[in-house]
Amino acid sequence: MYTQEDVPRDVLGRGPDSGVRWFGLWDGYFAVSYLVTVVLLFTSDEDQAHRAFAIGALTLIVPWYAGLGRRPMIRRTHGRRNFVFAAGLFLLFAFAGTLDLGGSFALFAVVPMLMMSLPMPPAIVLVVLANLWPVTVVWLRGGAFDPHILSVLPISLLGTALSVLLGVWITRVVQQSSERAALIDELRRSREREAHLSHQAGISAERERLAREIHDTLAQSLTSIISLVQAAESEIAVNPERARSRLGLAGRVARDSLDEARGFVSKLTPPALRESSLMQAVRRQGDLLMEETGLTVRCTTRGEEQPLPMAVSVVLLRSAQEAFANVRKHAGEARRVDVTVTYAPEAVRLVVRDDGVGFDARAWRDAPPAAGPENGGNGARGGFGLRGMRARVREIGGMVEVDSGPGAGTTIEMTVPLGPLGEEPGDE
Secondary structure (H helix, E strand, O other): OOOHHHOOOOOOOOOHHHHHHHHHHHHHHHHHHHHHHHHHHHOOOOOHHHHHHHHHHHHHHHHHHHHHHHHHHHHOOOOHHHHHHHHHHHHHHHHHHHHOHHHHHHHHHHHHHHHHHOOHHHHHHHHHHHHHHHHHHHHHHHOOOOOHHHHHHHHHHHHHHHHHHHHHHHHHHHHHHHHHHHHHHHHHHHHHHHHHHHHHHHHHHHHHHHHHHHHHHHHHHHHHHHHHHHHHHHHOOOOHHHHHHHHHHHHHHHHHHHHHHHHHHOOOOOHHHOOOOHHHHHHHHHHHHHHHHOOEEEEEEEOOOOOOOHHHHHHHHHHHHHHHHHHHHOOOOOOEEEEEEEEOOOEEEEEEEEOOOOOOHHHHHHOOOOOOOOOOOOHHHHOHHHHHHHHHHHHOOOEEEEEEOOOOOEEEEEEEEOOOOOOOOOOO
16 A cells, blocks of 8 residues: 655655655766766866866856756756756856867766756757757867868767757656656545545444444333333332332343443344344343233244354344334234244244334335434334334345334334355355
8 A cells, every 4th residue: 555655745846855865866977977077177188277167167067056956856847947047057068168178078967957957848959059069169169161070060969869869758757757656646645535434434334333232222121111110100009019020120121231232332242142042032022022011922933943143143133122112112002913033045034013003114115214203104113213123134135124004013024145054144
């Protein structure tokens, strides 16, 4: 994965320190070119004064480059400063070459400087003039046609061609580096955005998980405890034994709720499934519903019972708890609840059917995902509980069907596909 340090930030106009490190290669090249040219001047046959002034002109190029030209080259900026630097560089080179033709060797440093500091058209013009300058000097010194021009001209023309090609190559390489740096920078920003979105999605998913767990466990248990306590208060004077029984049941529900809270906070297996099968856990929930409401709850199994992946068992148990919670809320009308768990080689099906007042299931199916009691049908029966149930089952590749109508009871059917033995749903 690319990091921020991988981006050539000097090319993008940021991070001058990294630009200095990258440009150090050019600094070394310019230094070598200067030293070689000075050595050639020291060994030339020109007048000593001419050599001294030529070396002085070339030496002035060093601070001129360091103070004025280097920064624009690093940052790849173009402006008035670039043209001032290029003009001064050309004049100093021309002055040194006029005094001593050995100074023409500085073309190896002058040409890259011109190409990197100017846009392509003016750079090529100055490069051609710089390469023709030695020929011009020879011609001016000879007055009329000088045979030396024939020996210098081919070299100058070849140097001009090579200089232009070198400049085009340098410009192309820098352009490609800039484009590559921009792509890397965009990739870095995209990865940062992706990481941020993934973080936000993780937070949202965890909030949704906690909301479902709280709704399916703590909220329902608290509702049961409140109902049991209220029933005990109403019976404590006339039937103390019955009241104590209800209070004892409330205490047991509270202890189970505490275990559930500890489990979903740490994402552990629900206590009801730790030492029992799905059918046994559902049957215990049905017995608890009978004790709380007096309803008739019948749990049956079809097919050969088999061990299920924990994810499937947890989702179906939570779905059964939600269905029982809905029954509690209209226990005055319901008299019977039938629970059926059907095992098949490819899938497991849980069906919870009650004979209560029912609700408009079509309105619930047509409601938007955020629908609440005010627009989802009959309170919790069309609100968060069923939506949470549907979301849970869909997460493991299953589906939920709700069949209900006013006065016709409610049937909730959950079907979850099963993979190979021991394979969690959704594994590839």
